Amino acid sequence: MNRKIIAAVLLAAAAGTAAFPASAQDKVLRVVPHSNLAILDPIWTTAYMSRNHGYMIYDTLFGSDEKNQVKPQMVEEWSVSPDKRLWTFKLRKGLEFHDGKPVTGEDVTASLARWGKRDAMGVALFTFVDRMDTPSSDTFRIFLREACGFLLEALGKPSSNVPFIMPKRIADTDAFKQIEEHIGSGPYVFKRDEFKPGDKAVYLKNAKYMPRKEAPSGSTGGKLVFVERVEWNLALRDAQAQVNALQKGEVDILEQPSFPLIPGLQKDPNIVVYTYSPPLQYMARFNHLHKPFDNPKVRQAAMAAFAQLPFLQAQVGVKELYKTCPSMFTCGTPYASSFGSDIQSKSNMKKAQELLKASGYDGTVVVLMKPTDLTAIDKLPDVAAQLMRQAGFKVDLQAMDWQTLVGRRAKKDAPDKGGWNMFLTAWQGPDIWNPIANAALDTRGEQSGWFGWGKDEKIVELRNQFMRETDDAKKKKLAEAIQARAFEVATHVPLGEFDAPLAARKNVSGLFRQTGNFYWNLKKN
Amino acid sequence: MLTFLARRLLATIPVLLVVAVLVFLMLRLTPGDPAAILAGDAASTEQIARIRASLGLDQPVIVQFGLWIGNVLSGDLGESFYYKTKVATLIGQRLEPTVSLAALTILLAVLVAVPLGAIAAWRFGGWFDRALMGFAVMGFSVPVFVLAYLLIWFVSLKLGWLPVQGYVRLSEGPLPWFRQLVLPSITLSVIYIALIARVTRASVLEALGEDYIRTARAKGLTEARVLVRHALANAAVPIVTVIGIGIALLIGGVVVTESVYAIPGLGRLTVDAVLARDFPTIQGVILFFSFVYVLINLLVDMSYLFFDPRIRY
Numbered sequence: 001m002n003r004k005i006i007a008a009v010l011l012a013a014a015a016g017t018a019a020f021p022a023s024a025q026d027k028v029l030r031v032v033p034h035s036n037l038a039i040l041d042p043i044w045t046t047a048y049m050s051r052n053h054g055y056m057i058y059d060t061l062f063g064s065d066e067k068n069q070v071k072p073q074m075v076e077e078w079s080v081s082p083d084k085r086l087w088t089f090k091l092r093k094g095l096e097f098h099d100g101k102p103v104t105g106e107d108v109t110a111s112l113a114r115w116g117k118r119d120a121m122g123v124a125l126f127t128f129v130d131r132m133d134t135p136s137s138d139t140f141r142i143f144l145r146e147a148c149g150f151l152l153e154a155l156g157k158p159s160s161n162v163p164f165i166m167p168k169r170i171a172d173t174d175a176f177k178q179i180e181e182h183i184g185s186g187p188y189v190f191k192r193d194e195f196k197p198g199d200k201a202v203y204l205k206n207a208k209y210m211p212r213k214e215a216p217s218g219s220t221g222g223k224l225v226f227v228e229r230v231e232w233n234l235a236l237r238d239a240q241a242q243v244n245a246l247q248k249g250e251v252d253i254l255e256q257p258s259f260p261l262i263p264g265l266q267k268d269p270n271i272v273v274y275t276y277s278p279p280l281q282y283m284a285r286f287n288h289l290h291k292p293f294d295n296p297k298v299r300q301a302a303m304a305a306f307a308q309l310p311f312l313q314a315q316v317g318v319k320e321l322y323k324t325c326p327s328m329f330t331c332g333t334p335y336a337s338s339f340g341s342d343i344q345s346k347s348n349m350k351k352a353q354e355l356l357k358a359s360g361y362d363g364t365v366v367v368l369m370k371p372t373d374l375t376a377i378d379k380l381p382d383v384a385a386q387l388m389r390q391a392g393f394k395v396d397l398q399a400m401d402w403q404t405l406v407g408r409r410a411k412k413d414a415p416d417k418g419g420w421n422m423f424l425t426a427w428q429g430p431d432i433w434n435p436i437a438n439a440a441l442d443t444r445g446e447q448s449g450w451f452g453w454g455k456d457e458k459i460v461e462l463r464n465q466f467m468r469e470t471d472d473a474k475k476k477k478l479a480e481a482i483q484a485r486a487f488e489v490a491t492h493v494p495l496g497e498f499d500a501p502l503a504a505r506k507n508v509s510g511l512f513r514q515t516g517n518f519y520w521n522l523k524k525n
Numbered sequence: 526m527l528t529f530l531a532r533r534l535l536a537t538i539p540v541l542l543v544v545a546v547l548v549f550l551m552l553r554l555t556p557g558d559p560a561a562i563l564a565g566d567a568a569s570t571e572q573i574a575r576i577r578a579s580l581g582l583d584q585p586v587i588v589q590f591g592l593w594i595g596n597v598l599s600g601d602l603g604e605s606f607y608y609k610t611k612v613a614t615l616i617g618q619r620l621e622p623t624v625s626l627a628a629l630t631i632l633l634a635v636l637v638a639v640p641l642g643a644i645a646a647w648r649f650g651g652w653f654d655r656a657l658m659g660f661a662v663m664g665f666s667v668p669v670f671v672l673a674y675l676l677i678w679f680v681s682l683k684l685g686w687l688p689v690q691g692y693v694r695l696s697e698g699p700l701p702w703f704r705q706l707v708l709p710s711i712t713l714s715v716i717y718i719a720l721i722a723r724v725t726r727a728s729v730l731e732a733l734g735e736d737y738i739r740t741a742r743a744k745g746l747t748e749a750r751v752l753v754r755h756a757l758a759n760a761a762v763p764i765v766t767v768i769g770i771g772i773a774l775l776i777g778g779v780v781v782t783e784s785v786y787a788i789p790g791l792g793r794l795t796v797d798a799v800l801a802r803d804f805p806t807i808q809g810v811i812l813f814f815s816f817v818y819v820l821i822n823l824l825v826d827m828s829y830l831f832f833d834p835r836i837r838y
Contacts, residue, residue, distance in 0.1 A: 196618055235789040407802070
C-alpha cells in the first residue's frame with residue numbers, strides 16, 4: 001500500500017459524517033468524569049461517582065450553598081417544636097418522579113430510613129430519631145427522642161452519602177442490597193438502556209422538573225437545565241488521551257485533568273481551566289491498634305515531622321493549586337480554625353526528633369502503604385517516609401495498587417500479619433467539614449466507622465455534645481475543642497489543601513462546583 | 526477428519542478446566558478486597574464485612590469454587606461484583622469493539638506484510654530487503670503507546686483528519702465505524718506487519734530455494750507468477766500460523782491501544798475488572814479468551830488442509 005492509498009483511506013475516513021448535526025451537538029454535553037461509574041446506588045456506596053450520578057437523577061430535601069449554609073431544596077417550609085424534638089416539613093408543590101408519580105412524604109421517610117442505615121451522619125442522626133410519619137401526602141414529620149443539633153446539616157449534607165429521595169418502592173430495598181430501578185425526581189432522567197458500564201452513561205433533560213426560583217448555589221437553588229442530553233464518557237481514562245479529546249473538541253468538559261497536563265491546557269485559547277472551592281484535603285492516617293502508633297506520643301512525633309508544604313509541593317507542584325491549612329476541617333468552612341494545631345504548624349524536624357526520643361519509640365518498623373496507580377496521591381507516601389526517617393522512624397514503604405491498599409486498610413491484623421501502620425489519602429471538602437462527617441474524628445476505638453480505629457473518650461464525649469448542641473456559637477466552640485484534642489492525641493494529620501481543577505471548552509458556560517460537579521445551569525454555545 | 530475435530534474439541538474441556546482452576550485460585554491469592562473497593566472510601570469496616578458476606582466472599586474458597594464452576598457448567602459465567610451485570614452480557618457488549626479492531630488490524634497487517642515479505646525474499650539482500658528488515662526491527666521496538674500518541678498528535682491534532690478517541694458501533698454506519706478505527710488499527714498493525722513480514726520473508730526465501738521453483742522458472746513462467754503461485758502458496762503454512770496467533774493475541778491483548786483510544790473493548794474490561802478485583806468478570810473473561818485461543822488454533826490447524834494437500838488428519 002503506497003502513500004497515496006494511505007492518504008486516500010485517511011481522507012475518506014475523515015470525510016465521514018459526525019453522528020449529530022451541529023445544532024443537535026450544541027444540546028449534547030459530553031463529559032469525561034473523574035472516574036468510572038459502576039455502582040448506580042448512591043446510598044449503597046460512598047463512591048463519589050455514584051454520588052455524582054445521584055445528583056443527576058435525584059433531588060434532595062436540603063442542600064448546602066456555596067457558603068456552606070443549609071438551604072431548602074425539595075422542602076417548601078419547615079418548623080420545629082419549642083423543645084426541638086418535633087420537626088415538620090412540607091414539600092414543594094408539583095414535585096414528580098420520572099415515572100410521573102408525585103413525590104410524597106412516604107417516599108421521603110422511606111428514603112431517609114434507608115440512608116440512615118448506611119451514611120455515617122445518617123446513622124448518627126437516627127440514634128436521635130424516635131419515629132417518622134406523614135400526616136398528609138406532602139408533609140412528613142421527624143420525632144426525636146431528644147434535641148439534636150445537626151438534623152438540617154445531615155439532611156443537607158452535600159457529599160457521600162447524600163440523602164437522595166427515591167420512590168418508596170425503591171427506597172424500601174434493603175440498605176445492604178443495591179437498588180434495581182433508577183428513578184428520581186431530579187433534573188435529569190437516567191437512560192438505563194444506553195448505560196454501558198465502562199463505556200458511557202447518558203442522562204436526558206427532565207422536562208417536567210420544576211426548579212426553585214433562587215439562583216443556583218452549591219447543591220441548592222434553581223437547577224436549570226439548558227442541554228438536552230449529558231453523556232459521560234466512561235471509556236476515556238488515559239490522562240493524555242483525555243486532554244487530546246478536549247483540545248480536539250470531542251468532549252466538552254474534563255472533570256479532573258492530571259496536574260502535569262494543566263499548564264498545557266491553560267495555554268490553549270479554546271479551553272478554560274476552572275478552580276473552585278472548597279478544596280480537597282490530604283490526610284495521613286495512623287493505625288491506632290498496633291505499635292508504634294498505639295502510642296499517642298509516637299503519633300505526635302510523626303505529626304511534628306509532617307510539615308504540609310513538602311507534601312503539597314511534591315504531589316501538586318502547581319503553586320496556585322495548593323495551600324497549607326492548619327485545620328482538620330476544610331479551611332474556609334464554618335468550623336475551620338487553627339485551634340491546637342501548633343504541634344504541627346509550628347513544629348520542625350528537631351522537635352519531631354525530640355518528641356520521638358521522649359516517646360519511648362523502640363524502633364518498630366512502620367508499614368507505610370503507597371498506592372502506585374493513583375496519581376492524585378501517589379507521591380505523598382514517599383514524602384511521609386522521608387520525613388519520618390529523618391525524625392528517626394524505621395519505615396517500610398510498601399508499594400501496591402490502590403485497590404490492594406483499600407482491601408488491606410480494612411484489616412485489623414498486626415502489620416507483620418497483613419495489616420498496616422499508615423496510609424495517606426485525600427478528602428473532598430464537604431466530607432470533613434464538621435466533627436460528625438469527619439470520619440477520622442470518630443474515636444470509638446474498634447467501634448469506629450473508619451480505618452485506623454482511633455480511641456479517645458474525650459473526643460467521643462465532645463462529639464456527643466456537638467450532636468446535641470443546637471446553638472451555632474456553642475457548636476463552633478465544641479468543634480474547636482474537638483480539633484484541639486484531636487491534635488493533642490494525633491488522631492490523624494492534615495497535610496494541606498489543594499484544588500483539583502476542571503477544564504472545559506470555552507463555549508461551555510455556567511459552570512460551578514461544590515462537591516464534584518453539578519451539571520445544571522450549564523450552557524453550550 | 527471428523528474424528529480429529531471431535532478429539533480436538535474434547536481436548537478443550539480439560540484445558541478450560543485447568544484454566545478455570547488456576548484463575549480462580551490465583552485470584553483468591555491476590556491481595557485486595559472487592560468488598561472494600563465496592564463500599565467506597567468512607568465506608569466502615571462493618572459495612573465492608575456485610576458487603577463481603579453478600580457477595581459470598583466469607584465462605585470457604587472450595588465452596589466459592591464449587592458454586593462458580595457449577596454455574597459455569599450450566600452456561601452461566603456469573604454476575605459482575607462491580608457492575609451488577611451478567612458477565613456474559615458484559616463480554617457481549619465489549620466483543621464488537623475488540624473484534625472490529627482485531628479484524629481491521631489483521632486485515633491491514635496481512636495486506637501490507639505478506640506482499641512486502643514476499644518481495645523482500647525475492648529481492649533478498651537488496652535495498653528493499655534491508656529496508657524491510659530495518660522497519661521490522663523498528664516495528665518490534667517502538668512501544669504501541671508511543672506510536673499511538675505520535676499518530677494522534679500528527680493525524681488528529683495537527684491535520685485534524687481523524688478523531689482522537691472513541692468507538693462507533695457498526696450498526697451506526699460503516700463509515701463512522703471505520704473512521705474511528707483507522708488510527709487504532711494502524712497503531713496496532715505495525716508490530717504485526719513487522720512480525721508477518723519477517724515470517725513471510727523467511728518462508729518464501731526457503732521456498733524459493735526448492736526444486737519446484739527451478740522447474741517453474743524452467744517452464745518459462747514469469748517471476749511474478751513463480752513468486753505468487755509457487756513460492757508464496759508453498760510458504761503459506763507458517764504465515765497462516767503466525768496470523769492465527771496474531772488474531773488470538775489481538776482479541777485478548779489490545780489493552781494499551783484500547784486505553785489510549787478509549788475503545789470500550791474486552792481489554793479495557795479486563796483491566797477494569799482486575800483493578801476492581803471483580804472476580805467473576807476476570808474469571809469469565811479469561812475463560813472466554815482461553816476458549817477463543819483454542820478455537821483459533823483449531824481453525825489454523827484446519828486451514829493447513831487447504832494450504833498443504835500433503836497434510837492429513
